[in-house]
Amino acid sequence: MRDITKERSENGRPVLRRFHQARWDEPIIFELHAPGERGIMVSRPEEGIREAAGDVLAGLPQGMRRENPPALPEIAQPRVLRHYLRLSQENLGADLNVDVGQGTCTMKYSPKVNDQLAASPKVAALHPLQPRETVQGMLEVIYRFEEILKEISGMDRFTFQPAAGSQAIWVNASIIRAFHAARGEGEQRQEMITTIFSHPSNAACAQTAGFKIITLYPDQDGYPDLEALKAAVGPRTAGIMMTNPEDTGIFNPKVTEFTRLVHEAGGLCSYDQANANGILGITRAREAGFDLCHFNLHKTFSTPHGCGGPGAGVCGVREDLAKFLPVPVVEFDGESYWLNHDLPLSIGKVRSFHGVAPVILKAYAWCRSLGARGLKEAAEVAVLNNNYLMKKMLRIKGCSAPFAPGRPRIEQVRYSWEKLFEETGVHSEELGLRAADYGVHYWTSHHPFIVPEPCTLEPTESYSKAELDEYLAIIEQVAREAYSDPELVKTAPHNSTVHTIDHEPLDDPKQWATTWRAYRRKVAGEGG
Amino acid sequence: MSQDKPFIHPYIPNSAPGVKAEMLKECGVESVDEFFSDVPEELRLRGELQLPPPLPSEESLRRHLERILAKNRTCRENLSFLGGGCYQHQVPAVCDEINRRSEFLTAYAGEPYDDHGRFQALFETASLMGELLEMEMVNVPTYDGFQAAATAIRMAARMTGRPKALVARTVNPDKLSKIRDYALGAVEIMTIGFEGRTGELDLAELKKGLDQDTAAVYLDNPSFLGTIEGRGREIAEAAHRAGAEMVVGVDPTSLGVLTPPVRYGADIVCGDLQPLGMHLNFGGGQAGFIATRDEERYVMEYPSRLFGLAPTRVEGEYGFGDVAWERTSFALREKGREWVGTASALWGITAGVYLALMGPKGMAELGEGILQRSRYLALKLNQLAGVRAPALKGASFKEFVVDFRETGRRVAEINAELLERGIFGGLSLSPLFPELENCALYCVTEVHTQADLDGLAEALKEILG
Numbered sequence: 001m002r003d004i005t006k007e008r009s010e011n012g013r014p015v016l017r018r019f020h021q022a023r024w025d026e027p028i029i030f031e032l033h034a035p036g037e038r039g040i041m042v043s044r045p046e047e048g049i050r051e052a053a054g055d056v057l058a059g060l061p062q063g064m065r066r067e068n069p070p071a072l073p074e075i076a077q078p079r080v081l082r083h084y085l086r087l088s089q090e091n092l093g094a095d096l097n098v099d100v101g102q103g104t105c106t107m108k109y110s111p112k113v114n115d116q117l118a119a120s121p122k123v124a125a126l127h128p129l130q131p132r133e134t135v136q137g138m139l140e141v142i143y144r145f146e147e148i149l150k151e152i153s154g155m156d157r158f159t160f161q162p163a164a165g166s167q168a169i170w171v172n173a174s175i176i177r178a179f180h181a182a183r184g185e186g187e188q189r190q191e192m193i194t195t196i197f198s199h200p201s202n203a204a205c206a207q208t209a210g211f212k213i214i215t216l217y218p219d220q221d222g223y224p225d226l227e228a229l230k231a232a233v234g235p236r237t238a239g240i241m242m243t244n245p246e247d248t249g250i251f252n253p254k255v256t257e258f259t260r261l262v263h264e265a266g267g268l269c270s271y272d273q274a275n276a277n278g279i280l281g282i283t284r285a286r287e288a289g290f291d292l293c294h295f296n297l298h299k300t301f302s303t304p305h306g307c308g309g310p311g312a313g314v315c316g317v318r319e320d321l322a323k324f325l326p327v328p329v330v331e332f333d334g335e336s337y338w339l340n341h342d343l344p345l346s347i348g349k350v351r352s353f354h355g356v357a358p359v360i361l362k363a364y365a366w367c368r369s370l371g372a373r374g375l376k377e378a379a380e381v382a383v384l385n386n387n388y389l390m391k392k393m394l395r396i397k398g399c400s401a402p403f404a405p406g407r408p409r410i411e412q413v414r415y416s417w418e419k420l421f422e423e424t425g426v427h428s429e430e431l432g433l434r435a436a437d438y439g440v441h442y443w444t445s446h447h448p449f450i451v452p453e454p455c456t457l458e459p460t461e462s463y464s465k466a467e468l469d470e471y472l473a474i475i476e477q478v479a480r481e482a483y484s485d486p487e488l489v490k491t492a493p494h495n496s497t498v499h500t501i502d503h504e505p506l507d508d509p510k511q512w513a514t515t516w517r518a519y520r521r522k523v524a525g526e527g528g
Numbered sequence: 529m530s531q532d533k534p535f536i537h538p539y540i541p542n543s544a545p546g547v548k549a550e551m552l553k554e555c556g557v558e559s560v561d562e563f564f565s566d567v568p569e570e571l572r573l574r575g576e577l578q579l580p581p582p583l584p585s586e587e588s589l590r591r592h593l594e595r596i597l598a599k600n601r602t603c604r605e606n607l608s609f610l611g612g613g614c615y616q617h618q619v620p621a622v623c624d625e626i627n628r629r630s631e632f633l634t635a636y637a638g639e640p641y642d643d644h645g646r647f648q649a650l651f652e653t654a655s656l657m658g659e660l661l662e663m664e665m666v667n668v669p670t671y672d673g674f675q676a677a678a679t680a681i682r683m684a685a686r687m688t689g690r691p692k693a694l695v696a697r698t699v700n701p702d703k704l705s706k707i708r709d710y711a712l713g714a715v716e717i718m719t720i721g722f723e724g725r726t727g728e729l730d731l732a733e734l735k736k737g738l739d740q741d742t743a744a745v746y747l748d749n750p751s752f753l754g755t756i757e758g759r760g761r762e763i764a765e766a767a768h769r770a771g772a773e774m775v776v777g778v779d780p781t782s783l784g785v786l787t788p789p790v791r792y793g794a795d796i797v798c799g800d801l802q803p804l805g806m807h808l809n810f811g812g813g814q815a816g817f818i819a820t821r822d823e824e825r826y827v828m829e830y831p832s833r834l835f836g837l838a839p840t841r842v843e844g845e846y847g848f849g850d851v852a853w854e855r856t857s858f859a860l861r862e863k864g865r866e867w868v869g870t871a872s873a874l875w876g877i878t879a880g881v882y883l884a885l886m887g888p889k890g891m892a893e894l895g896e897g898i899l900q901r902s903r904y905l906a907l908k909l910n911q912l913a914g915v916r917a918p919a920l921k922g923a924s925f926k927e928f929v930v931d932f933r934e935t936g937r938r939v940a941e942i943n944a945e946l947l948e949r950g951i952f953g954g955l956s957l958s959p960l961f962p963e964l965e966n967c968a969l970y971c972v973t974e975v976h977t978q979a980d981l982d983g984l985a986e987a988l989k990e991i992l993g
Contacts, residue, residue, distance in 0.1 A: 021642065021644075025845070028648070028652060029655070029656070038889065038890070039622075039885030039887060040620045040885040041890075042618065042886075042890055042897060043975075045901050046977065046978040048978050049900050049901055049981070052903075056903050057785060057896060057899070060756065060758075060785070060923055061757075061759075061922070062758065063758070063761065064758055064787050065785065065786070065787065066783065066784070066787050069889075069892060070659045070784070070788075070891060071659045072660070072884075072886070072887050072891065074888070074889070075885075077885065080622060080881065080884045080885050081625065083884070084884075085629070087644075088626065088629040088632050088645055090644040090648070091631040091638070091643050091645030091646050092638055092642040092643060093629075093631040093635040094635060094636065095631075095633075096631065102637055108539075110633075110634055111539060113586045113589060115628070117589075117590065117593050117594075117597075119624075119628070121602055122594075122597035122598065122600045122602060123597065125603045125604040126600055126809070126810040127603050127608055127808050127811075128810050128811030129610045129612055130601075130610065131944075131952070133947075134600065134606070134947070135601075135810070136600070137597040138597070140596050140599065141596060144580075144596075148580075151579055152577060163671035163675075163871065163872065164671065164871060165869060166867050166869030166870070167869075169867075174709055200857050200858060200861040200867070201869050203861040204861055204866065204867035208682075208866045209713070210712070252566075253566045253567070256568070256571070279567075281576065281577050282564060282572065283567050283571045284571075287573075288571055302539075305634065305870070306632070306872075306873055307632055307635045307650075308636060308874075309669075309671075309872045309874065309875075310874060349702045349705040349709070351671055351672055351706070352613055352700075352814050353812075353814075354810060354811055354812075355812065356809075357812035358809050358810075358812050368580065368583050368589060369582060369589050370539070370582055370584075371579055371580070371583075372576040372578070372579040372582075374540075376577070377537065377540055377543060380560045381542050381543060383560060383563045383564070384542065384560050384563070385542060385551075387557075388555055391556075392554075408563040408565060410563070410564075433639065433641060436642045441638045441639070441642050447858065448861075461540045464541035464542060465541075465542055465547050493642075496641040496644070497641065498644050498840050498847045500840060501640055501641075501839075501849050502840065502847070503838065505839070506851050506853075507854070509824040509827065512836045512851045513664075513836055514651070514666060514667075514822075514834045514836050515658035515663075515664050515822075516652075516659075517655060517663075518665065518822045519837050523837075
């Protein structure tokens with residue numbers, strides 16, 4: 001008899017999986033319509049109510065009674081369930097793949113126990129406007145978590161309201177705007193500085209808040225350019241919004257020079273710590289001279305990314321900026337927790353109610369599970385994993401890590417396949433689509449592509465050495481294929497749910513369709 | 529690494545000393561400290577963070593959190609009449625089943641190949657909302673209804689090149705606060721009052737405010753006070769005559785029975801998806817939608833992701849992708865429209881599941897049942913001495929104003945006594961609307977039974993004497 005276990009490994013290297021993603025060829029939900037079926041029943045009011053209320057529809061203002069029912073499909077419950085379960089199988093969650101390919105996003109393990117705790121009716125069935133004595137538990141979680149975040153960052157006050165990282169960046173931009181306005185310098189200080197390897201939202205949110213954006217590019221050594229900053233700062237400077245380590249994984253060693261120069265010019269310094277995973281317990285916003293910072297709880301603090309939210313972005317500020325925070329903030333008077341709405345210089349509300357409570361709770365639970373040493377261990381192992389991955393990635397033909405050559409990286413690396421492209425004609429994006437054939441995700445970079453043919457890998461602390469080796473084996477295989485059979489790579493994916501998508505209609509106003517309704521009219525040619 | 533004794537935690541596979549040593553060796557370094565050589569010494573934290581001790585076992589963590597959460601008293605343990613933008617509705621079990629699936633819960637930003645399911649599900653949500661709203665262009669959800677309203681106003685300002693928006697004062701005051709912060713420096717926000725008797729928009733004031741600088745008229749229908757604006761067409765016509773966009777915020781649960789805003793002239797429609805399958809979550813279940821006609825001048829002003837249906841190289845295969853990507857901040861940084869980022873996708877998927885389950889009949893029954901129950905409760909409360917309900921005489925949906933002025937009791941006192949009876953009374957409006965001094969906003973949905981409504985009336989009767 002054959003020993004099939006021997007056929008599964010080769011020189012101790014992991015064998016590439018013969019992956020194939022689920023392909024259900026699932027119809028669009030409207031195509032499941034079967035007249036008369038019901039997916040869920042709605043409680044009917046009792047007879048006493050119906051009789052007393054009378055014909056409520058007749059009582060609606062003229063023209064406000066819907067004439068035609070919405071053309072929603074009618075589908076029985078198990079069919080709806082099957083449809084969405086099939087779609088879920090056609091989605092590659094981080095729980096299933098070695099998700100180190102989504103750099104900048106910290107795809108770490110999201111503990112299941114935290115999901116269970118947050119799903120408790122003690123959170124799920126809580127209305128945000130309940131009397132304060134009935135929500136003491138939730139307020140206590142927020143208050144305790146604020147104490148932890150103050151220690152991690154060195155900041156003095158936090159708001160939990162922003163629903164995600166970019167909204168937190170918005171809050172910091174809005175506070176900077178309010179700070180200068182309160183000093184009578186709002187008209188004068190209209191320039192916001194950022195770096196090209198900070199998340200695009202630093203530029204975009206500040207622009208939305210009315211600032212003119214000045215973007216710094218790296219110096220010859222690949223670090224943020226101090227000379228460029230010196231040339232940029234002045235009486236018009238409102239502040240700087242930057243990340244560190246940058247998206248390249250390079251830590252800016254002159255960061256205190258940056259904050260000092262901006263302060264000397266009268267500006268404020270805002271630290272995008274969406275991804276702080278490599279520096280928890282290593283270094284803090286306060287010591288680097290920042291006035292404001294933010295963390296993404298769905299990145300560094302482990303909460304699941306939910307296909308793109310809900311997340312949470314928490315903003316921390318120095319004491320003298322606390323008066324500008326969104327209201328309310330959570331206070332403790334020694335006996336009970338309460339919501340303080342009385343911040344006269346507050347920028348107001350940025351998101352409804354108190355932010356994304358289940359996410360806040362999950363992130364608090366993650367911190368409590370790990371404690372101080374665990375947070376630092378997470379950071380150190382994330383950085384070890386990253387440098388290990390880099391060491392091996394750079395051995396793959398055609399791969400390089402531009403900027404700061406030979407220097408270590410913190411939590412991620414932005415690699416370049418420029419050489420591979422020159423030698424094979426295969427783009428980085430195409431390598432990523434071929435990697436999908438082996439069951440992993442792979443991302444390039446934010447735009448613009450300063451690093452040519454980029455890819456950004458961030459292994460976090462959540463993957464074992466064997467898993468990192470597996471990922472490396474996949475990338476190595478894909479790169480090898482680019483040299484030996486470029487067409488195979490350029491026509492990928494082959495084992496995915498769908499094949500190469502024709503993108504042209506998506507940019508053509510005559511053809512694009514974001515709804516079934518639009519598709520039927522514009523493409524299928526049915527009457528509107 | 530920090531200390532000699534290894535720290536092993538179930539979330540961190542490579543903490544095991546053997547593998548760690550092997551990886552350090554592979555990297556050619558003695559210690560992980562060498563990776564931080566770019567972090568200046570003066571920035572290195574000395575010693576450990578001062579945090580509470582760890583709770584590494586699941587049991588200890590559960591204990592800790594369950595003890596804290598036990599202090600909460602929920603809307604299932606009590607009878608709640610709170611609304612104000614977050615609503616207690618039936619949450620179908622299938623909604624939770626889908627949004628707890630690892631494949632959706634833990635995915636993020638995959639390509640339309642490895643994440644086909646997410647693209648299709650969100651396309652379907654947009655499509656189902658498109659039918660509810662009778663509009664062809666719907667976004668991938670933004671943070672919440674507040675953000676959707678604020679963005680809709682800025683979209684209108686960009687489209688018209690005009691600097692001012694007129695906003696009904698009957699919107700949620702917190703939403704107005706959000707809009708003001710978001711519009712500051714870009715769009716001047718002027719509020720338009722309401723008719724004291726009906727809660728409808730003050731048309732004379734609106735017409736006075738409309739001019740060539742007006743980019744948008746914004747109102748919620750139903751309003752924050754629950755009233756249904758019956759003169760939408762007149763408002764839209766006035767806005768359009770002045771060259772302004774008509775923007776309407778709508779509660780999607782009303783659309784089984786109420787006319788979709790596009791039918792009375794709305795150009796941009798927005799709102800919150802929370803009532804469509806999301807739990808209350810202490811306000812954490814919000815997700816914002818924005819919808820318009822499928823015209824390029826609207827589409828190019830959306831900051832959001834827009835997922836479109838597209839063919840693949842295989843016949844009959846549905847593919848998806850981003851529509852008009854070159855308008856987003858992902859593509860253009862500060863030259864994009866506002867910004868885009870992580871928002872509320874999982875709740876977006878859930879809302880699609882909800883609408884697929886409900887179908888047209890479910891939505892119609894939901895709407896009618898809410899109208900009946902709220903009407904019933906208003907009639908009941910109106911019989912109590914000194915209580916006027918509904919205090920505003922226009923038609924209302926889901927929420928209505930109850931006036932306690934003639935009772936001689938303060939809303940705060942009444943609510944405190946209701947709380948003793950396990951009832952969360954309506955939201956006090958005194959701090960929010962000076963003209964509704966000592967009034968409260970009561971919310972009724974399909975979760976309320978006749979016994980619940982009668983119970984509230986009985987309790988109030990006792991309290992008011």
